[in-house]
Structures are given as C-alpha cells and as structure tokens.
Amino acid sequence: MSRYGIDNLPYGVFSRPRGDRRIGVRLGSTVVDLAPLGGLLAAPTLNPLLEAGRPQWTETRRRVTEYVSGTTGRIPLSEVTLHLPFEVADYTDFYSSEQHARNVSQILRPDSPGLPPAWRHLPIGYHGRSSTVVVSGTPIRRPSGQIAEGVYAPSERLDIEAEVGFVVGVPGRRIRTAEFAEHVFGVVLVNDWSARDIQAWEYRPLGPFLAKSFATSVSPWVVPLDALATTEPVAQDPVPLDYLLPAGPAFDIRLAVDWNDTRVATPPFAAMYWTAAQQLAHLTSNGAGVRTGDLYASGTVSGPARDEVGSFLELTRNGAEPVKLTDGSLRRFLLDGDRVTISATAPGAGGTEIGLGEVTGTVLA
C-alpha cells in the first residue's frame, strides 16, 4: 500500500529536462502534472494556490482527486527535478519540544540546566534567513565562521535539526488558534542545519545568526492539512494565556533520521509541547502580520528516548558519546560527504498511513 495514494496527494513543483516549472501531485512514485487543470494550478509555484484560501483549497483538492483518479498521465519521479514548491516570504523557527529544550540546556548550559524562564509560558522562536531556504537534495556546503575566539575556520560541529514546517497561505494578524486551518495550507519537513561551534560563540545576547543562516532544507512535497488526521495535543502546565487557547490540533507525525545508511533516530512530533496553532497565534499576537509563503518551523523534534532526538548534539551528547553507523564508522558530528535524510509518516485523514516525503542533503567540504 503506497503512502502516496489518493488520500495523500501532496503538492510540489517539478520540471522535466528543458521544461518549465509546473505544479504536480505525487502519486506513488510518480508525479501527475496539474497544469492541464488551469487556473491556480497553471503556475510555476504554489503561491497563487496558497493565497486562495481554505474554500478554494478544498475545492481544488476535490478536483485534483477526481482528475488524478481518471488520468493515466503519470511521470516517474526519476524523470523530474523537484523545486522549492513556494516562494518563501518570512521564515520563523520555534523551539517547542520540551525534551529538546531540556537536552540543550543540560548539554550546553550545565550550570543552569532547566528550561529558559519563559519556556512554558510562550512558544519561544526567532526569525531566520528566507533566502537560504533550499529544496531537499541541494548540497550543503560546510559553513565557515568564527568557531572560537580568534579562529575563522570551517565548522567542526555541523549538525542537523529535524523539524516540521508549516506553510502559510492566507495573510493575517492576531490569528486565533481556532483559525489555524484558515491560514495554514500544509506541512513540509525541515532540516535546520546548524553549526554548533559558530552558534556557541555568537549567540549571546541576540540568538543564533550565522550558525543557522547558511542553509535550511525543506521537503519538496507540501502535504495539505486536509490529508492529515489530527490528534489531541499534550497537556500544558501552567494553563496557557487565553490568546493561546484552545491549543488546537496536534499531528501524530513520526519522523525518522537516517545518517548515511543508518537510521539513528525516530523523533515523535506528537510529543511537542506547543502546537502549530499556538505558534501561529503567538507569532501574530503582537500585531505582526503573516504573508502568503511564510514558513514557520516547529523547532527540533525530540522525544524522551535517546533514539528519539532530532539533533546530533543530543544524540552524541555534544560529541562526547559517538554513534556507530552500520558500516562500523563512528560519528560525533557531520563529516564531509555525509548524507542526512529526514522522512516521516502520519495517520491520514482518510484512515490510511500517509507519507510526508523526505528532506535530504549531502555535506560538501
């Protein structure tokens, strides 16, 4: 049973050799070209569809489902190039896994190992660089920077962060949690590549900057919210302030992190403390607007078990406890030539398990 059947139909942007960019949906290991449907689907990016809003999203999905069921025109994935599916407006990243925040505090700030003071009161986040959001498969050149006082060199502690990203369709401000699905179109997987040595030296007091701005990879398939089953969010203590309630839906997305050929972790998105609806409500609670194409990521997804963490910082305890890959080699952080692939599955709204594609990247020297 394919995880990319008729119940899923994630949207992407593809091209064939010397062809233009077209919107398609993934069906099994093929792409169905949607340009023949015209209108919002005859565009080189998803932005016009994103902007159209929930009623149009529902109607378009109905039409696409009907079209895909009837057509025999399918292009093997191996024959297409996949592109960044939408133009990224502002990119924001949160920090909403309690286990991740605790792990990072314990590892990097052993003198003050608790959660940051505001952590349980609001979804902490920061703005990232939009121009370096790249599609899965784009090689990741190891960043250089000040890795310690007086040392400008290639990062020696290049890491990943396995995250789930939410793609904003309809602009808005002061968006309530209950309005989440009116504004958010769908979901991608995100790898927020991070240079831990650069980060440790630069981050006080304004947060991460060059440690994360060199590349953020996203999966090429945007899974519509309509395709995903929802679940109950985790209990929150203390009860959040009114503007963050109700918490909104959670999603039981099960991530998997492959370091070369070895599956090293399976982070559970259902364990996240703050929901995507709360993140959006918080982001816009001060009056700031979101735009079509805004991307906001969940923050590193980490569960309580050692093999459920979404970063190598946590997996190897900052390099102190190397992991052994299936080829017998040891890893502390990423080596040149290493490949990381984050994939995910989730219960679908249609009752079957669906795939969220994958986000992959290989490290270049």
Place this chain on the structure above:
Amino acid sequence: MSRYGIDNLPYGVFSRPRGDRRIGVRLGSTVVDLAPLGGLLAAPTLNPLLEAGRPQWTETRRRVTEYVSGTTGRIPLSEVTLHLPFEVADYTDFYSSEQHARNVSQILRPDSPGLPPAWRHLPIGYHGRSSTVVVSGTPIRRPSGQIAEGVYAPSERLDIEAEVGFVVGVPGRRIRTAEFAEHVFGVVLVNDWSARDIQAWEYRPLGPFLAKSFATSVSPWVVPLDALATTEPVAQDPVPLDYLLPAGPAFDIRLAVDWNDTRVATPPFAAMYWTAAQQLAHLTSNGAGVRTGDLYASGTVSGPARDEVGSFLELTRNGAEPVKLTDGSLRRFLLDGDRVTISATAPGAGGTEIGLGEVTGTVLA
C-alpha cells in the same frame, strides 16, 4: 543652502492622488519624477535599479543629475505620497555600537555588566521580520504581548532604536569588505521600534522576537553611497580576523531624535565600532547569500554622552530617570499619541552637507 541639492539626489518612490507609483529624486522640498528617463527608472520600486550594479548606478546618477539640472518639472513634496522605496528581501539587524551594548548590559544585566563575550570579535546580529518593514509616516500600533509572566497586555515600555540601514543591490556571498560598494547601493534611516517588557521576558535563549517584529520604520529616501563622504573607521582592539579587514569606510552621519517637539538626542554614527562593510562581510562569511532588496541595519547608534543615545531605554535609564519634554511633561517610555522623528545629516561627497531625510512614526493605542 538645501541639504537636498544636486549633490544629494536620494531616490524614492512616490505617487500622486489616484496615480501609480513612480521613482523620483528629492530636490529641495520637491520631487522630480524620473519615469520619463525610462529603463530602470520606469518601475514602481527601486529593485530593478538596485539589481543593476555599481557601473549602472554611476551612469544612472550621471543621467539623473543632468536631467534634474535641465528640467523645471518639480512636484512639491506636500502633493505626493511616499512609499516603501524597495521590496525588502531579508532584514537583518546588528548591534554594533559599543556604547549602546555597554549601556544595555549595565541597565538590563547589572550582574554581568560587560560586553557579551564575542562582541569585540564579530559584529553580533540577528534576523528580523521583513513583512513589517514600513515606510516613514506609517502609524505604529502599540504591540500587545506577554509583558511579564502570566500577563498579556499592551506593552508598557515601548521604545525606539535610532539606526542607519544599508540597502543591498547586487547579490553575493562571501563578500569581502573591499567589495562593499559593489554590493550596497545606499543608505536609509531606520527606527527599530522595540517593546522592552516583551523583550525582557521572551529573549532567552534565542534573542528578540515579538518585541521587535511588529514594526520597523525606514526613511523614504535612499541616499546613494555616491552622495556620501567617507571617513576613517574607529580603531579596533583586538585587530579583527582577516575576513573582516580592511574595516572599510565609515560615514560621519549625525542623527537627531525628536520626541514630539523636543530634540532628546543626537547619536553619532561615526562612533560605531563595526563598519557596514564588516557587517556585510560577516553576514555572508558562512556562505549565506544576500539578495537584491536585503536591508541590514547598524544597530542602535549611541555615543558616549547622555544626549547621544539612540534608545529611550538608555536615555531614561530604563524609565528610572524620566526626561522632560519642552511642553513640561515627563516621559519614561512612549505614550499613545507620541511622535518620534529620526533625521540625519552628513558631509556629502560633493563637499556640502547633505540630508538623509527622516523616519517618523506616531504611536496609536
């Protein structure tokens, strides 16, 4: 002698009632419409001109100077609406005034009042929100947010930051300081409105987020680098790493901050520790690219004297020492209805003093 004479000619985007957006230059208290010159100047934003690069910038300035000298077609500023002159791609903000960084540390972190550890080694910065960069004159609605644990309310400590912003024209990565003028087109004034209570509660460990994302105002006139005289940067100790050398030009821009009708501060940009060339080199040193329309701001400009500071946090010592305005009223932070105007002048490349326009905004409840 006008500070907007033939030696200045800053570019902006204006419209007349029911008219379209056009590029113009400011001459005295008038605008000269440049659309008749066609080409890069027949556009609704400066982006095509920004993208064209230094040789085109020089040639365009020559043609504009000639055209402006010959034309009698001038539109009074009072008859036009000024717009955001370019589409902002990524927005970045630095923290490059030593005096400001010291003041903030002393006021907010009296237990560790020195500079942050990396401060003298690299220009600390962070990414901001592009979608909320607005043109001078746009009213600023007081943001709400978590101003303390358990309290969601309008900010009670609304502040300004007087800064100088640099507008990137030509994309690039790993830009050397000596290449600064090949990539940067010109200069605007920036007010990085800041809610200090929101900031204090949210900023650990990822930096400011909602405290600054609600609005960033910029002046409507982009002064070309060509119009500005350069000066020597301040001495740096320790000597920066190679990728930050030579330090590049400095600019003797003299800012002035008016709180309603009272001039409360005159921050000296020449006192900045890190130069704009070093900021751009640092920003791109990890491999991240800049794009046409990127805006990066200097960070709050503060000199050593009490009346040279670029924020009210510093001016009133976090509200502990109110300032008296000329109408006799006292201020700690911004009240509803208050208006703040940042203006600036600088020695021009042509030998006369030039104006950098102003960035103004009125606080709404």
